[in-house]
Structures are given as C-alpha cells and as structure tokens.
Amino acid sequence: MTAPAATERISIATRIIPAVLFDVRRPQRLVERSLVVTRRGWLMVVSGFFEPLFYLLSIRVGLSALVGDVAVGGDLVPYDEFVAPGLMAASAMNGAVFDSTMNVFHKWKQARLYDSLLATPMSAGDIAVGEVTWAVIRGLLYSTAFLATMLVLGMVGSLWMVLSIGACVLIGFAFAAVGMACTTFARSWADFDYLPAVTLPLFLFSATFYPPSSYGDWSWVVQLSPLYHGVALIRAANVGEFSASVIVNIAVLVGLALVGIAVTARRIEKLLLT
Helix, strand or coil: CCHHHHHHHHHHHHHHCHHHHHCCCCHHHHHHHHHHHHCCCHHHHHHCCHHHHHHHHHHHHHHHHHHCEEEECCEEEEHHHHHHHHHHHHHHHHHHHHHHHHHHHHHHHHCCHHHHHCCCCCCHHHHHHHHHHHHHHHHHHHHHHHHHHHHHCCCCCCHHHHHHHHHHHHHHHHHHHHHHHHHCCCCCHHHHHHHHHHHHHHHHCCCCCCCHHHHHHHHHHHCCCHHHHHHHHHHHHHHCCCCCHHHHHHHHHHHHHHHHHHHHHHHHHHHHHC
C-alpha cells in the first residue's frame, strides 16, 4: 500500500470511528447562533412553557381536591404536588424534543446549514453536540420557569428540589439526542406527524399523573418509558427521599443520551460527508 493511500484510509477511519463523539471543539458556536436567532422568535420559545402550566393549574384548582393524597416514598402528598414534578419533567422533554426535531430538520433540509458548517473546521460531532446542547438549554429554560411556578404555588416539598434542575438537564440531554438522531432519518415534514404519537403516550403514561402501582401487573411497562426515569428523579427530589433506583434512573437517561449523540454524529457523517 502506498503512503498516500494509507494516509487517506487512516483519515477516513478517523472520521468514522466512534471517537468522533469526542471531537467537540467548536459546538459552542452553534449554540451562539441559536441564541441570536431566538432573539427574533422568542415568543415561540416562551409559548412552549404554557401547556404543562395550564395542566398544573387545572389540577390544582379542581382535580386535586377530588383525588386527595397520594403515597410517595412512604409519605402522603396532595395530588397536585404529586403531579407537579411529572409536569416539570414533561416541560424539559417538550422543549428538547421540539428543538431537536423540527428545528433541526429545517436547518438540515431547507436552510442547508449543516452543509455550510461542514465546509468549516467544524465536524459532525461538533454539530451533533452543539444542537443537542441548545435543545437542552431550551428544555432547561422551561423546567426552571416551571420550578419557579411550583415555588410560588407552594408545591416544593423539600430543599432537595434544587437537584431537579440537574435532573431536567439529563432529561433534556436524553430526549434531544434521541430526537436529533431520529430526525436524521426523516424524509419530509410529513414524518413529523408521528411525533405526537410518541410524545403524547410518554406524557400520559410515565407515572406523570398516576403512581406506577395504579397500573397493576402492567407497572413494568411504565418503567420502560424514558420520561418515567426523569419523573422519578424529580419526584424523589421533591419529597427529599432517595433510593438505589435513582442510580438506575440516571444510568438510563445518560445511556440514551450517549447512544443518541453517537447515532446523530454517524448519520451526519454518512449523509453529508460521503
């Protein structure tokens, strides 16, 4: 094998192997661009906060008094305080999913932004991490605003609730990475009609509104939901009681995030550089 051929093969392998995950030298430039663009469309960003907020207010006004108290970690809490952590987790999920799917698709297929970026020193890993980071920031904005609302309404049950911000970062990271990975397989805008068919069941059946025990023999199905693990983390923080299952919850979210980043980087590498 000649020296130029060997050099070319090494170069190709270097770009394709999983080590591309660690090539994240300039993703912050993509985050800065998103911040600049968001200044012009801030109303769209803010609007995503209100859906879970309206759910929370409706439950607090009427449904909570009808349901009564719910057992969480050996303690009884009012139903609205039981639901609030689940809605906070859903806020992080919604912000991350929306930004990592339709917004990414627009940048990729219509604006052709990524083609331009790959003509610069930025790599596929830079793009994946940069977009996922921005989606996490958006989800974090929603969840932080939701936490402030819970505090005002007197729904924060423990000082440990400050850890819920870290849990929301994990939730946003996992859903943004998986959402962007799925977006790389989208062929047209019509494919996003299936998005509510995924996010709505996760929202309704991730122990957001009911404890897993209420599902009887099917409670194990609920625990397959990625959102369930985020809800469990925030709910544990709100009551200030943690168990060994917290480690499993964190591991599931981190694992999903790493897989999503890996798939996204490989897909961008394959579709735009080959």
